[in-house]
Amino acid sequence: MSPSQPRPRAERRAGAQLVAGAGAELGCGEAPEVRVLPDGRLWLADVGAAVSAVELYRAARGVLAAGLDAMARVSGQSVEEVTFGWLVSLQMDDLLAALDQGTPEADAA
Known part of the structure; x- marks a missing residue:
């Protein structure tokens, strides 16, 4: 789905629930209530909606895309530079955590 198409x-x-939850992680507001329904969907209490894993994934992808676009505009970098820089950072964090824990993934790296 392109950014210009309505979600x-x-x-x-x-997406609203994800932003509220992320804000709560950073001390802005309270963590929204989320629970798993018997059919596997998530109930997002603050917005009164049940969503599937696919809907949640797409929402997260949309929120992250908006954040990457904003970071690129503010920093003067391209979206590619911001995206790949963040991705390398996340991969390094994962590798360092694996090394610290002595997990098999660290041996493969």
């Missing part, structure tokens, strides 16, 4: 309502609601 389905469930994805917009899940």
Whole structure:
């Protein structure tokens, strides 16, 4: 889905819940209530919606895309530079954690 296309309502609601939860992680507001329903969907209490894993994934991808775009505009870098820089950082964090824990993934690296 391109950034110019409107997102389905469930994805917009899940995106709002993701932003609220991330803000709570950083001390801004309270963590929203999320619980797993018997059918495997997530109930997002603050927005009154049940979403599937696919809808949540797409919402997270949309929120991250907006964040990457904003970081690129503010920093004067291309979206590619911001994206790949962040990706390398995440991969390094994962590798260092694996090395610290002595997990098999560290041996493969």
